[in-house]
Amino acid sequence: MKLKDLGPLMARRRAGGLSYDYDRFRADPMVATLRWPDDVLEQFLYDFGDNPAFVNDYGSVDLRAIQWRLETVPSADFHEMPTGATDAGCIEEFAEKPVHWVKVRPPEVGRQWEEHGTWLRPPLLIDRCLLDPSSSGLQVVEGRTRVGVLRGRLREGLHVASHHQAWVGRP
Incomplete structure (x- = not known):
């Protein structure tokens, strides 16, 4: 799984605004399968998962390999x-x-x-x-x-x- 695979989830997060909170985000089945620590999940994916510069730098990484x-x-x-x-x-x-x-x-x-x-x-x-x-x-x-x-x-x-x-x- 790569950052681009989370595109639909990130679009739902953006569309939901503040109502799409972190708890909903981390409960998404794609995200939950990563089994990352909450602090990492929040800083890496929730905060920056669709930031263009971030995607440019880390978009090729297989998230499951980390x-x-x-x-x-x-x-x-x-x-x-x-x-x-x-x-x-x-x-x-x-x-x-x-x-x-x-x-x-x-x-x-x-x-x-x-x-x-x-x-x-x-x-x-x-x-x-x-x-x-x-x-x-x-x-x-x-x-x-x-x-x-x-x-x-x-x-x-x-x-x-x-x-x-x-x-x-x-x-």
């Missing part, structure tokens, strides 16, 4: 981690103003960074071999702002934890 697990990832691994080609450079843009991007979020986001040096909600990373069998390493699927804030805080010498939780999709 196994998601919450992993602890060292801060250093995020230094050069790319995102999809259509959003190339956006992590660096967020990294330029980490304090700003935290301030425009709810106050608990800033408290989490100050007290724990990390994000509230784990971002989504994918093993790049799922995108191209000859590739290796991880790529940021969702959470570009969070990873940008991390990079910017490191650059500015602000408090950053040595490790961070992230949802990692692997074959």
Whole structure:
């Protein structure tokens, strides 16, 4: 199953507006067969499943081939981690103003960074071999702002934890 296969579901979601809530979405038989964690399902499919740039970057991936697990990832691994080609450079843009991007979020986001040096909600990373069998390493699927804030805080010498939780999709 690929993102394009979810087109009819995404059209129903859009047509239903706010009345087509996340619970209805995740109960759809196509989505339910994936057996993805709710946090991943919401960030990956519900929020971005029909976003043209997202579909361009991840539309060729067999969604059934991805196994998601919450992993602890060292801060250093995020230094050069790319995102999809259509959003190339956006992590660096967020990294330029980490304090700003935290301030425009709810106050608990800033408290989490100050007290724990990390994000509230784990971002989504994918093993790049799922995108191209000859590739290796991880790529940021969702959470570009969070990873940008991390990079910017490191650059500015602000408090950053040595490790961070992230949802990692692997074959």
